[in-house]
Amino acid sequence: MFQLDYSDARPLYEQIKERIKTLIIRGVLVSNQQLPSVREMASNLTLNPNTIQKAYRDLEAEGYIYSVRGKGNFAAVLSPALKGEEQMQLKKQLMETLTAMQNLGVPLEKALQWVKAAYETEGSDPE
Amino acid sequence: MFQLDYSDARPLYEQIKERIKTLIIRGVLVSNQQLPSVREMASNLTLNPNTIQKAYRDLEAEGYIYSVRGKGNFAAVLSPALKGEEQMQLKKQLMETLTAMQNLGVPLEKALQWVKAAYETEGSDPE
DNA sequence: TTAACTGTACTATTCAAGATATTACAGTTT
DNA sequence: AAACTGTAATATCTTGAATAGTACAGTTAA
Incomplete structure (x- = not known):
């Protein structure tokens, strides 16, 4: 597994x-x-x-x-509440990562580019 | 401190x-x-x-x-190599977060919106 | 009914990592 | 010399993680 x-x-x-x-x-x-x-x-x-x-x-x-x-x-059948929690947690994590990137001097354009790239990869990367 | x-x-x-x-x-x-x-x-x-x-x-x-x-x-005076490492690590973290978001059904538009929001907040959130 | 699965609940024990306490020594500054 | 710095080493305490073993309750199918 x-x-x-x-x-x-x-x-x-x-x-x-x-x-x-x-x-x-x-x-x-x-x-x-x-x-x-x-x-x-x-x-x-x-x-x-x-x-x-x-x-x-x-x-x-x-x-x-x-x-x-x-x-x-x-x-289980995931409750909407649980999904919401998951989303908020991910959002928080995303914001922290982005703040760190910003502090490191990564420009917004590059960040946006990476986001699009992640979404284009479609599949669920299994790690 | x-x-x-x-x-x-x-x-x-x-x-x-x-x-x-x-x-x-x-x-x-x-x-x-x-x-x-x-x-x-x-x-x-x-x-x-x-x-x-x-x-x-x-x-x-x-x-x-x-x-x-x-x-x-x-x-220390951070070496470019170290900064590069930091960036790569953040990028990896970003990709993982985004993959999770994608799997949770967060649309690309929303993700992009969050990214812009994080960058607009300008300052270094001290957490 | 029995056997072989499931989950669940204990207790006892081992192990390692983290953190503390203490002491000692070396270098710097005034 | 005194009062700071870093550094090293050892011994001890504590806690959480993981193991080992046993026992009991519910389910399923032969």
Whole structure:
């Protein structure tokens, strides 16, 4: 499904959360689609089931997935509120990046050019 | 000089590094300007001098400051190479943010609009 | 009904990174 | 000499992350 980056300083469960979030937002994981079970995912990534459980628990609390006892975990139908939150967060991140670019002397024209380039690349760059 | 965010999960020395980097890039700290001494900064932030030393050591290794034994630490003259690196990193970050926005359904027009807004705000948002 | 899956909840333990505390020494300035 | 600077080293404490193991509850299909 994905790989972990052990050179990344962030905790493993954070990486897992991020990856799954991305897969859901990009529609790779469709609403109500079942995720690998806690034990299976743990086996695939060669780590402890508790770590996966932690990631799943968080993701459910945040509204990205839902879990059914005995059945499994499933991609949630993202609420408009959640999508709005995501958008605001991205906008904030965008503004910060742009401010930094401006301070570094990157001209507006170049910034606009990069934006268009990113959108033209159409596909969902998988990282 | 600045404050620390204890709700931030990242280590303190990382936050310190980031803040100082930003101050230098934005020109708040001019080239060759002296930074607070290790002990003074530690006293101001109410933490251990070792933590500041760690931040300063890293910053020197990365080319943002230089230190003179017995005198102090000073903002470096940023090399074009370092500025280039910074730019590339920001560009990468920008592209990732935009890809995410695109996947969330934010139209190109809106993205461009935000970019212009960020540049119009002129000043260096200190956050 | 049983077996083999699912999720979930504990507790105990190990491990590493971050941060502190303390001491010491070298160079600069007045 | 005193009071600053940087720098280095060691020992200790604390915390979060991750592991290991066990147990129990719900689901599904043979």
